Amino acid sequence: MVRQTYLKKGTWSRDEDQKLIAYIVRYGIWNWNEMPKHAGLQRSGKSSRLRWMNYLRPNIRRGNFTREEEETIIRLQKILGNRWSAIAARLPQRTDNDIKNYWNTRLKKRVISENKNSTAATTSTTETNSSMVENSSDTDSSLMLTNILLDSPVSTIDDLLEPPAYSCFSPSGSNLVAVDDKYSMGTDNYLVSCWETQSYLEQPQMIEGLDWEAVLPNSELSHSHHQQNYVPLDDFWVNPLI
DNA sequence: AAAGATCTCAACCGCGCGTAA
DNA sequence: CTTACGCGCGGTTGAGATCTT
Structure with missing residues (x-):
């Protein structure tokens, strides 16, 4: 036994x-x-x-996400979706679990309400952009989108996913x-x-x-x-x- | 002050991938 | 090729904290 x-x-x-x-x-x-x-x-x-x-x-840094971190999470989530480990690799000292929790409890709501407001304001232009995000299965166009959305230029999606060397x-x-x-x-x-x-x-x-x-x-x-x-x-x- | 509602976040679960035997 | 194992990921849960009535 x-x-x-x-x-x-x-x-x-x-x-x-x-x-x-x-x-x-x-x-x-x-x-x-x-x-x-x-x-x-x-x-x-x-x-x-x-x-x-x-x-x-x-x-590991805990709690109190800065405004910059919030914006980074929102931008990357838009591009990568719920790939929290990839997003965490771009945020020094934050864990994927922390980012996931923060997104689910705070940022998601904020983004949804902001989207509501912006779609109400500029229906025609945002419709064009969001359909690009949601419907694009083409690698080139999504990469193009990536470059548009990120402030810093990114040549490939691999560059984006490459974790920075910062941690012990x-x-x-x-x-x-x-x-x-x-x-x-x-x-x-x-x-x-x-x-x-x-x-x-x-x-x-x-x-x-x-x-x-x-x-x-x-x-x-x-x-x-x-x-x-x-x-x-x-x-x-x-x-x-x- | 108390009760109920809501929020937060640590932790669990199941799945899929990579690798070694 | 198959199987077993170890690991990492993302979704989900639930206990405790906080807020609202």
């Missing part, structure tokens, strides 16, 4: 967050399905991945991806490099209540204060950090 391991669902606790961060700091991301077990979490790989990608990973972590890949030539791919050393180059050490104020010194055992800060509590790498498997 196979006994199904209990998997927790719902809101993540601080303790769980710390466990996940501590694990990824040490070992990097290697297999989302296996990692939670080793990190001492009763969570699915899927849930862990989501938590990391949308909340815990470095360089790949927003989509299972492995870590270098942002510039300085770092190598996919190692936890790389991860630590990111942390030590400020990206993560600036984060504590963003996730209230997390014990950042505990999850960053290699930082200078924690070295000076917590040397005695440091768990050697080999022991982590039998003695999780948190």
Whole structure:
């Protein structure tokens, strides 16, 4: 008889967050399905991945979308449709989930009401343009439209979808991806490099209540204060950090 | 002050794609 | 070629927060 391991669902606790961060700091991301077990979490790989990608990973900005960000989302949504990951790639520090939520709860309504107003005002001209958006299946004409709608010139749709290199972590890949030539791919050393180059050490104020010194055992800060509590790498498997 | 309505957003689910065996 | 697995994406849900009456 196979006994199904209990998997927790719902809101993540601080303790769980710390466990996940501590694990990824040490070992990097290697297999989302296996990692939670080793990190001492009763969570699915899927849930862990989501938590990391949308909340815990470095360089995430939350709340308070700027006017510029709003306009960018509206423009890109018009061109790309609900391809949130592609839109997120154009908005540094925003997650696709955040953008999707923001669109669904606020921007969509705004766009709809603005469209109503504008169609009432200029029926004939807008009809021509919107029919281009909705009916165009032709690549050339949609690309032409893309160039018209975007302020900056875009030569191909691939250019538009190409994610900018800004993040320490790949927003989509299972492995870590270098942002510039300085770092190598996919190692936890790389991860630590990111942390030590400020990206993560600036984060504590963003996730209230997390014990950042505990999850960053290699930082200078924690070295000076917590040397005695440091768990050697080999022991982590039998003695999780948190 | 209380109750109901509405909003927000973290998290879940199902599906499809890519890859390795 | 087929199958299994891992991952990422987009749609949806529901609990908690906030607003309105």
